[in-house]
Every structure is written in structure tokens, then in C-alpha cells.
Amino acid sequence: MGILKRIKRTILLLLAFVNILGHSSIALANELPYDTYNYNFYEDIVYTPAAYVPSRSISGTRLYYEGEPLGVFSNPQDICKTPAGEVVIADTGNHRVIILDKDMTKVIKVIKDFDNNNEKDTFQSPYGVCVSKKNELYIADTYNNRIVVLDMDFNLVKIIKDPTSEVLEEGYVFSPLKVSVDYADRIYCIAQNMFEGIMVFESNGQFIGFIGTIEVGISLWEKFWKRIATKEERSNQRLFIPTEFTGIDIDDDGFVYASNIDDSGVQAIRRLNPRGQDVIKKGANENLGGDLWTSGFSNYSGASQITDVVYREKGMYSLLDRRRGRIFTYDHEGNLLYIFGGLGTQAGTFVTPVAIENIGNTIIVLDSYRAEILTFRETRYGSLINQAVGLRYDGDETKAVELWKEVLKLDENNELAYVGIGKAYLTSGDYVNAIDYLRKGMSSEFYSIAFRRYRNEVLKENMSFLLTGTVLLIIVIVTGRRIYRNKKGIKKEEGLLNE
């Protein structure tokens, strides 16, 4: 028996050890190369579990195409995904476009040239790529000043160049940087030195106009200085030019998500409707600019510089910051869901992040300096939040409660989770619990709704007691006063009572 017991114990020990080893991948999550945090109601930093952890990095050196090594990417500038989930890379410095399969392990196609009316045509520094719903490949062929559209078999469909319009200056050189296509094949393009907004082209390539011009705000102080400056000084001053857009993505309904660099760190993302109006929703703190803590004087400080945006699903979108290498994810109400990512040279960090894309439950980021694609795997924490937010987006808040409760087990400080649960209680009419959770979630808006209803309920139930109580109190006070005065021998006031 003794030996048996000992063997059993050894096996158990071994199992435990294996278990520990098996969990070491989770333990690794604590050794992330970056901080994962979020901002609470007081706009303080709260550290959270990681929503995404680095999983792989893909460089050109380990990829083969038609038996030959692909070679290092050179200053790649954009990535996008096809409807089937394949990844398209604009390998800008090598003047080519590369298509990888879903797992990014195999090269499907390298496009270096295409057949332009029976002539071989090439690219010159293609900065942007995009694939439409119809599986057509749009390439912003920047230094050839055109957008090239290829079909599924990589044959030329059309070329868009030399936009002409009254609003464009004479001799305007069209250098497209980023391109995106909506469901109706309208083309949205960010062009170099084009401050008027995003250029929109009809599906036949006709330039129609701009959308989403960012207005320049001149403060009173700047106006004052302008007023007192001499002409010479004025000419030396910086011009008030609207910032350019940096990244673009289009959601399923045809709304354009466009990111820009906002030095004040307030709004770095716009959601433009077809008329070009910004219809993005802002959260409680009215901020869509990435980091809230940006003070300091180093290179590392300052407002986040959002270089790209990816619309994910269910109203969620992620912004890529090149200042601190962070990825910010917001939901459709403008709440900051989670933050991860960082600059550095370790695996899983960036040097110069330029483009972001979302494939299934991974987020991939293109780093132009490292010439690598870095992939980030969703953790349980991230997946719970994503699912819960998705359910809320669909209006299924009661179903989301279980998920939010799981989130709270992982992160007790998650205000969104408290609000999610509180809102479910609110709809079910359990105001006491709703008030409790919504207060923890610091949602003034929904807390107030719950509190007002609860207050009305309490008042309604106790109205008779309250009214009787008040009447009794008045009687007690009046008689008490009279008795007190009689005892003290104070005479009744003259006037009314004397009559």
C-alpha cells in the first residue's frame, strides 16, 4: 500500500508540475513587453489584465514564393485584409504588393507588375492597399500618381489618375497615400499635401469632391498674437493648416472611419457619414484622442499620434498610436475598452507602427522600420469584453451580464462591466442592485435613471406615511411651542389671536 501511495503521490506531483508548465504560457502574460491599462472615471490610470498578447511576428525573410525567398520587406506602409481573410501588404520600398494567406505562413501572390493594355506596367512606391467587397484590389501607387485597380486574377480593371475639378488647384499632383473602398465601390483616398479632406471618387473613377475637412481652431490667444505681430513676424509664423488624415477604414454601412493627428489629444478619429459629417459618438469624457496622460517634455510625451484605424465589428474600432505604440480600442459609444502595445525592440513592441488590421480574433500591426507584421492574440479578458460589447451593440444586454461578471472576476476595476450589469438590472426593474452597480461603474447617466425610478418608487410607497408624518410633526411643534410658552409665562403675541 505504501508503495502504491508513494507512486500515486509522485504521479500527482508530476501532474501538478506539468500543469504549472502548461500554464506557463499564461504566466508569460504577466511578462508582457508593454503595460496594459485603462482610464477610469477620474481619468486616472488603472492597470488591467492584457486584452491582447503578442503572438507572432512575420517578416519577409522566412517566407517563400514560388520556391524563392521573398526577401525582407522594405519600408512597408499598409496592410489590409481580403473578404476571405487573406492579408495584403504594400511593400512600398520594394515596389510590390504581397498577398499572404490567412495564417500568414504562405505567400499567395507577389504583384510586381501588371498588364496595362498589353504593356508591362509597374508600381512606384505603393503606399496604400485595399480590397473591396467584390475582391478587387485597390493600390495607391503613390509616385506614379495613380490608383490601380486589379481584379481577383490580378488583371487590370481601371486606373484612376489626374483628378480634375474646379476645387483642385491648377497643376495639382495627385499622390495617393491611403485608399479605401465602400460597398458601392466609391473610392476614398488620402492624398499627400491635400488638406481639404478625404478625396472621394465615383466607381468609374470620376473625382466628386472632399469629405470630412478638419476645421482649424484658432484660439483667442493666437488671434491676439497675430494682431500685434508685424508682417515680417507673421510671415515667419507657422501657417494654420488643417491636419491631414492618416488612416482610413470603412464599416459595413459605408461610414468612413478616418484618423488624424490631433496635437491637443481630444479627437483623433472621425466617423463620417456619406455627406461628410462627423457622426462619431463620444464617451463620458468626450475624448477620442488616445492617451489622457500626455504631459512631459520628452519624445515620449505629448498627445497620441494616431496613424491608422481599423473598424472591427459591432461598432468597435481600434486606433494605432505611433507616439507610444499603443493600440486603443473603443466601442460604438466612444468608451475606451482596453489599451495595449508599446514601443521598444522586444518581441511584441513597435518601432514605427504604420498600419493596423483585424483578422478574426487577432490584431495585426505593420511596423515599417522593423519591416514586420506583429500579431496579437486575444486573451480571455479581451474576448470577454469583445463579446459583451458585441452583445450590447446588438441590444442583448441581459445576455451580456454573464460575460461582464466574468470580466469582473478578472478585473475588478472594470467600470464598463459594472455599467453593463447595472443596466441589465435597470431594465429588469431591480433598482437597488442597479444603483449599486451603476455607482461602481461611475455612470452618472444611468445611475440617475435608476436612482430617479427608485426614489419615485420609495416615495410612492411611503407617501401616506410621509404626509401623515408631516402633519403630525407640524401639530407636535405647534402644540409643543404653545405649552413651552405657557410654562415660561410668555404671553400670546398681540394681534390676530386677540380678536
Place this chain on the structure above:
Amino acid sequence: MNKYFSKEKIKYVFYTVSHPVDGYYWIRHIDKGSVPIAIILVVLFSLSFSFNRIFASFVVNEIDPRTVDSLSELGGVLLLYALLCIGNWSVTCLMQGEGRLKDIAIAIGYAMVPFIISINLATIVSLFIADGEEAFYYLILVVGIAYGLIMMLLGIMQVHNYSLSKTLLTLLLTLVAVFIIIFIGLLLVDLMSRIYSFFYSIYIEIVFRV
């Protein structure tokens, strides 16, 4: 002890609140006030202020309760109180003010009563209000603060036997005096720390050499 905390003196605080002009007049002329009570009122005000920031509902309160340090706030309030009293005293001394330091301390201290009442009332009310009803909260606060400020003004006016315009002028000068005191205080602290570091370096030198 009874001299400062007699029932009469405590009752007189509320008389001053309801009849500021009269109340402050007798404080100056027949010693109806009490400095310890005034200081206690200032302490109470400071505590109420901290409690408001800790306990007021988050609908109206944007301060993280965990960051509130009531002790350091108490220190700050008392320091400000002392600065105001001394600043006002030093100005009014030169401007034919009749009030003694004691009277000024009482005048400012007793004016805390409306602050204390309104802040605590507002804190309690804040627990029963929802979004969009903040106006009640701020109304209570504003009324209390306005009443307190008027009391302070009348108090200074009465104890020094000033006209209104002269009171306002002295109050302005008081602020200037407070800034000068702070400035000189900072200079002094800086000087002291320099002297200290001088002697400390001498000490270090000696320790290393000998």
C-alpha cells in the same frame, strides 16, 4: 475654560449669524466673542469641506475620494486663516482700524458658520439627487458661501468701524499683504535651507578631514 466656551458665548455665535452687524459690534465692544470657538469653527469648516469631497455623490463630485487628505487640507485651511487674519490685522493697523487681532479672528471664524451648514447640507442633499438636479446642490452651496462672505465683510467692517468702501479697499490690500507674507516666508525658507546646507557641508568637510 468657561470664559471661552460658556453657553452664552456659544449661543452668541448663532446670534451673530442672524444679526451680523449687531453681533460683530458687541464682539468688538464688550467681548461677546471667543477666539477658540472661532478656531473650532474654522476646523469644522475644513472638515466639512473634506467630507464634502469624500462623501458627495459622484453625480456632482468629480474628485476621487481616495485622493482627499483631510489632514493636509486642515493644515492648509488653518494656514490660510492665520494668513488672512494677520494680513488683515497688519493692513488695518495702518489704516485706523479699531479691531484687534482677536476681533479679526472672530470675525472671520464666525463667518464660517454658513459655510459649514451649507456644505454639509449640500453633501447630504447630493446623496438624493440624480442627473439634472445638480442645481439644488449648487444653490445650497452658493447661498451658504454668499452669506458667509457677506458676514465676513460685515464683520471686518464692524470690528474696524469702517465704511463699506474702506472695507473693500482693506480687503484688497489684505490679499496683497497675504501675498507679501507668503513671498517673504518662501524667501526665508529658502535662506534657511541654504544656511542649513552650508553648515551641513562644513560638517561633512570636517567629518571627512578630521
